[in-house]
Amino acid sequence: MMRIKLNGKEITVPEESRIEEVLKSCGISYDPRCLLAVVRGRGPSQVATDRYIIKTNKGKIMVKVDDNFLWEKIRRSINGLKVAWRTRNSLSVGPFSLDLNCLNKSYQYEQNRIILSIVEGNGYLVFTLSRARIEHCTLNSGIVGRVITGSDVLGALDVDDFIKEVEPVLEQGYISGNIKRASLMDEVIDGDEIYSEIKIDLNTELPWACEHALITLEQNNSLDEVSGTFVRISGAMRAWKIEENSGKRVRGAVTVRTSGKREGDIYIYKRECMPSKNHSVIGFVKYGLELLEVAERGDKIHIVLNPRRINLIGLTQVQAGNLLEKLNIRHVRDGDKSDDAVVVLQYPKTTSEILKKKEVATYGIDQSKIVKIKLFNDKAPKTSLYFRAAAELFGKRVGILKVFFKTDDSVIFKPDISYKDPLVPENIPKDSVRPGEIGVTNMSRKYAGIIGIRFTESKEFGPTGEPFESTNIVGTVTDNLGVLMNSKEEEEVYLMEVDENES
Numbered sequence: 102m103m104r105i106k107l108n109g110k111e112i113t114v115p116e117e118s119r120i121e122e123v124l125k126s127c128g129i130s131y132d133p134r135c136l137l138a139v140v141r142g143r144g145p146s147q148v149a150t151d152r153y154i155i156k157t158n159k160g161k162i163m164v165k166v167d168d169n170f171l172w173e174k175i176r177r178s179i180n181g182l183k184v185a186w187r188t189r190n191s192l193s194v195g196p197f198s199l200d201l202n203c204l205n206k207s208y209q210y211e212q213n214r215i216i217l218s219i220v221e222g223n224g225y226l227v228f229t230l231s232r233a234r235i236e237h238c239t240l241n242s243g244i245v246g247r248v249i250t251g252s253d254v255l256g257a258l259d260v261d262d263f264i265k266e267v268e269p270v271l272e273q274g275y276i277s278g279n280i281k282r283a284s285l286m287d288e289v290i291d292g293d294e295i296y297s298e299i300k301i302d303l304n305t306e307l308p309w310a311c312e313h314a315l316i317t318l319e320q321n322n323s324l325d326e327v328s329g330t331f332v333r334i335s336g337a338m339r340a341w342k343i344e345e346n347s348g349k350r351v352r353g354a355v356t357v358r359t360s361g362k363r364e365g366d367i368y369i370y371k372r373e374c375m376p377s378k379n380h381s382v383i384g385f386v387k388y389g390l391e392l393l394e395v396a397e398r399g400d401k402i403h404i405v406l407n408p409r410r411i412n413l414i415g416l417t418q419v420q421a422g423n424l425l426e427k428l429n430i431r432h433v434r435d436g437d438k439s440d441d442a443v444v445v446l447q448y449p450k451t452t453s454e455i456l457k458k459k460e461v462a463t464y465g466i467d468q469s470k471i472v473k474i475k476l477f478n479d480k481a482p483k484t485s486l487y488f489r490a491a492a493e494l495f496g497k498r499v500g501i502l503k504v505f506f507k508t509d510d511s512v513i514f515k516p517d518i519s520y521k522d523p524l525v526p527e528n529i530p531k532d533s534v535r536p537g538e539i540g541v542t543n544m545s546r547k548y549a550g551i552i553g554i555r556f557t558e559s560k561e562f563g564p565t566g567e568p569f570e571s572t573n574i575v576g577t578v579t580d581n582l583g584v585l586m587n588s589k590e591e592e593e594v595y596l597m598e599v600d601e602n603e604s
Contacts, residue, residue: 103291108298109388120295121285131297135403137283138392140294152270158262162251164215171217171245176267179226183263190233192258199224203238210235213248228255250375282395298403299389301355308453309342310383313357315410315452316496317367327398330372336365337486338495346381350374353386411452415498418442418465436464443468445499445595472584472596476576481528484541484575491516491552492596499597504588511564512585514552524549530569533560537578540564546571554578556586
């Protein structure tokens with residue numbers, strides 16, 4: 102028998118076992134589309150990074166090296182050097198002897214860049230204090246790196262202040278071991294560590310952040326970006342309710358970006374980063390970070406979340422009750438309390454709050470009052486995402502829209518949401534729009550984002566009353582169109598997304 106580790110747990114397996122046999126013997130279900138990793142000959146060690154600490158008589162400055170060739174030429178020469186001059190835009194340390202050919206040229210530099218400047222065979226390390234254009238002799242652009250932290254120290258340095266020493270930033274790593282991608286048919290040897298999943302413990306003290314992560318990672322386990330520092334998983338939802346928790350992003354930290362272009366995306370860190378006001382730390386990896394060490398963009402990762410999401414929307418009252426009984430959570434029926442009534446609302450809304458309260462109320466309505474829809478995810482992928490955001494359908498089978506106004510031909514909804522992606526034209530109608538088809542006004546019109554559903558056929562206008570070229574057909578009503586036809590302004594209507602085989 103051999104002793105190995107499977108997802109961080111030590112087990113014994115027979116000689117010459119393959120990974121597939123190990124997973125089956127331990128009762129672990131595995132999606133063959135997901136990444137596997139094996140660590141062989143692991144041994145803890147400190148690993149050099151591209152960051153360094155410059156110690157001065159006024160404090161420490163952390164820098165990130167972008168040009169390793171230039172840095173290695175100069176880093177041992179700057180210990181003990183003084184600030185040679187300081188201007189409004191830059192601060193220079195030197196001189197030091199340097200035997201490099203350079204070209205004289207003018208460059209535009211951003212703030213907090215570290216630049217090599219050469220004057221008559223002597224080198225100077227220049228720190229930019231603000232955005233500036235500098236004409237000097239250097240190699241390529243001259244950028245050696247950038248300041249990560251310590252801008253306040255730079256601001257305090259003046260002529261005759263000096264650099265004490267330069268130290269590399271080291272991190273705990275596994276260079277003595279061999280981490281590699283694996284397949285189900287790979288043979289296991291004694292001492293191997295196999296990882297088929299990554300487990301994340303979410304912070305239940307941040308209920309909305311936790312719920313955001315549960316919904317996002319439940320729907321998407323593909324890595325949309327992989328760098329040396331982190332992996333990123335795209336989230337279709339904005340982070341508008343997420344609590345702030347801008348703690349230190351250590352190795353294994355999980356964050357959600359709360360603002361900017363990637364708002365709502367999930368980040369998992371392989372390397373420590375400083376806190377950011379744009380990121381909220383929402384959890385930590387318990388095991389499986391090794392998968393990310395060999396991951397590539399587009400890889401799928403099996404992600405296990407703690408806690409597991411409690412989502413009762415779309416179940417019947419009796420189904421919700423059965424599930425809650427297994428979780429030892431008290432169930433209170435509201436609205437239509439019959440067994441077959443469909444749950445359209447739950448209180449509390451988040452998993453964290455339900456687990457804390459140990460009680461949840463479910464509001465049910467008769468199935469005949471729910472409009473069933475099918476979304477055209479393939480034909481109108483971007484518009485489908487928008488519709489789910491507008492109708493609160495992310496992570497739920499039943500959403501809600503409020504009627505803006507209604508005519509004999511259509512019903513119009515005006516969602517009050519801010520959506521991060523433009524509604525580009527897609528799946529534009531050609532000859533006619535049929536009853537029940539759902540349309541969204543695209544970005545070619547002023548009122549982009551308006552949603553409409555037609556009651557009658559039209560060969561001229563889409564469901565929102567716009568011409569065909571300004572209309573994206575995002576889906577169709579499959580049942581209970583009469584609910585919409587009988588609705589009134591300001592009334593909330595419930596919509597259930599159905600699968601291809603459902604009616």
